[in-house]
Amino acid sequence: MDEHFFRIEHGLLKSEVFRSLSGSAVKVYLVVGMHADFTTGWAYPSVRTIARQTGMCRQTILDAIDELRAGGLLELHKVAGRSTAYRVVRGGFAAPSTPSRRRRRNVRDRTPETDVNPTKANQERADTKPERPISNAERSDVPSIGLHLNEVGGLDSWEDAAQSLGHAGLEIRPKREPGTRDKTTTGLEVLPGQPIRLLPEGVLFVAVEDAVRLLKANGFSNSVAKRIAEHPKNEVVAKTLLNVLHLKSLGKLKNPAGYIVAGLKEEYEPLPAVAKRLEERRREFDAMRLQAEAAEVARRRKRQLEEEEEEINRVLGALPADVREDLQRRAEAELPPRLLRRKRALDNPVVRLRIYELAVGEGWGELDAGADSKPSAGSA
Known part of the structure; x- marks a missing residue:
């Protein structure tokens, strides 16, 4: 190890990978680099040596090593009975590019209009095949707001709340058991007992099978109901059906089928009373997100204190x-x-x-x- 020189490339300092590193990971990277052979890049410091030089506990160091491995900055080589070897990865770091403005697309111009008139349902089909409808199973995997966010540190992280985003910009979470899913992943019912839900990203959704059932209850045949339910703009269908349910509950809708046809063509927005209910549901999502973030921060803080106390007990006992x-x-x-x-x-x-x-x-x-x-x- 050269005690007077450690090379850090400019490309690394300007890269997105370096910007996303936590302070603990930077400390570990520097200590391993100080112990590394300048030619080969291999180093053999023990975890205790790294802990002594960084002042961090064992678990924090292991988490930092995993973060460096995920970012492609460190390689590990383990052999039974020998110290773990670390290799500092050099080169291949690209500076972040300036994102270009994406031109806003007019979805209405490129989406073929679907004929939903019940009297013409069996006469002809649209030339363009609609997009594949989204099933309930697929929608159940929609990520919740702010839970994971990561990795991203606390929503530091969002790592601590955040946890959340990975180095590649994708959300990283442990796979959850089906029985552990909560309201933040399946959405909230806008009207009690109705299948139209508000998803965490703030959009309305209704499953195809539920939309078919509601449409048949409002005077459409099974074939026409299925065709409407598979409309490419699922949120438009959900908004229209939500308005219909609200108006029927007030006894003010005499021709629900005609309202649905017009609503799909004109892409009706939610009625004022419905929009107020949606805003209440969005606030509930925000409250759940903040509560989940606070619980995650408290849990990580408790774990950190337990690890520090365990390390103190080990040293004092020795x-x-x-x-x-x-x-x-x-x-x-x-x-x-x-x-x-x-x-x-x-x-x-x-x-x-x-x-x-x-x-x-x-x-x-x-x-x-x-x-x-x-x-x-x-x-x-």
Whole structure:
């Protein structure tokens, strides 16, 4: 290892990969680079060595290594009975390109108008085949708002809320069991007991089979109902049916079939009362998102504290009694008296933390429990 030089390429500093790295990952990258052979790029530092030089706990280091591997900045080679080898990957980092403005497309101009007149249903078909309808199974996999967001750190992350986006810009989440899906992934009912739902991205959706059932209940034959339900613009169908359900509940709709035909052709927007209900549902989604983010942040914070406490217990348990007493006296002498009034010695979390910092700084952090000799100067 060259103690005076470590190469960092300009392409890496300007790349999107580097911008998305967390502070922990940058620390680990620098420490591994300091230990790496300049020619081959291979390094063999232990996790304890990295922990001593970065001041981070073991789990945080392992998470940072996984992040570097996912970003293509680090390669690992594990052999049984030997230290893990790390190779710093160099080259191939492209600077971020300036996104160009995409021209807004007029969907109405390119989408063939579908004839939904019940009297002409069996006479002719549109020349253009409509897009494949979306099934309930596909819609059940729609990601929720703000849950994962990642990876992205806390929605740091969104990593901590966020968690959320991967380095490639795709959302990364653990696969959930079917029984664990909640309202944020399946959508919320706009009207109680009705199949029209508001999805997390803020659009209305109705499954084909549910739309067919509602259309048949409003005077359409099975073939015509199926054709309308497979309309390329599913949200237009959902809005029209939602208006129909609302008007029928008020007893103000005498010709639901005619209203549906006109609504599909003119692409009706939700009625004021329906729009108010949609806004309430959107607010419910926002509240659930914020609640989920807060719970994720609290969970990660709790896990971090548990990991830090476990590491402190390991180091303090490995210290010889005389060394621990000496470090305790030094720690209490350095801390303000007001922090020592209620709890002293190892029952005081502030004293414990300061003893741990002193022990790691003097090279005691790499000792195993039961060791009775101070580490050599080289290992410290």
